[in-house]
Amino acid sequence: MNRSLFAALACLLLVACSRAPVEFRNTDLTGATFGRQFTLNDHNAQTRSLGDFKGKVVVIFFGYTSCPDICPTALSRLAEVMKVLEPEAEKVQVLFVSVDPERDTQERLKDFVPWFHPSFLGLYGDAAQTRAVSEEFRVFSSRREVGSQLGYVLDHSSGAYVYDPAGRLRLYVRDTASVEDIVADIRQLLAGQ
Numbered sequence: 312m313n314r315s316l317f318a319a320l321a322c323l324l325l326v327a328c329s330r331a332p333v334e335f336r337n338t339d340l341t342g343a344t345f346g347r348q349f350t351l352n353d354h355n356a357q358t359r360s361l362g363d364f365k366g367k368v369v370v371i372f373f374g375y376t377s378c379p380d381i382c383p384t385a386l387s388r389l390a391e392v393m394k395v396l397e398p399e400a401e402k403v404q405v406l407f408v409s410v411d412p413e414r415d416t417q418e419r420l421k422d423f424v425p426w427f428h429p430s431f432l433g434l435y436g437d438a439a440q441t442r443a444v445s446e447e448f449r450v451f452s453s454r455r456e457v458g459s460q461l462g463y464v465l466d467h468s469s470g471a472y473v474y475d476p477a478g479r480l481r482l483y484v485r486d487t488a489s490v491e492d493i494v495a496d497i498r499q500l501l502a503g504q
Contacts, residue, residue, distance in 0.1 A: 370474075372470075374409070376424075392493045396497065409441070452466070
């Protein structure tokens with residue numbers, strides 16, 4: 312066989328066998344070198360790490376139970392995502408990681424997080440664990456005293472991280488992302504993209 316014909320056939324074979332690049336609606340973080348691990352307690356008193364959820368798409372959102380607006384809105388949006396995904400929702404785990412170790416106890420998280428969806432888990436740690444996980448995930452959080460009954464609020468990062476079923480960080484979802492866009496991306500990850 313002539314070399315140029317062989318080269319053309321080889322190129323065609325490579326093109327035919329290669330997968331089209333995945334186009335996500337949210338920010339693609341494939342290959343990120345942060346957000347690789349954590350060890351925290353969940354609101355059922357179990358020690359958890361990212362590896363506990365292999366085989367599922369994992370959505371991690373950082374916030375706190377006394378948050379006046381961003382956190383309840385984000386958790387409500389994620390609950391809507393779960394409704395739209397039914398029956399695929401059983402292959403998705405939402406984790407709410409507290410950035411407020413002073414107030415967010417196991418009991419408080421157990422009352423707050425499952426209220427949005429029964430499968431959601433609240434995760435917490437002491438001050439050192441919270442600082443370490445925030446640094447690992449590049450999450451910003453800053454305490455601000457307020458003249459109200461709350462005493463203080465926490466200004467914090469407001470997006471979510473999404474992992475594929477193999478446990479790889481794949482997406483960053485802004486707090487303004489639509490339910491439709493989140494669902495579309497989760498379905499791509501569930502399909503093995």
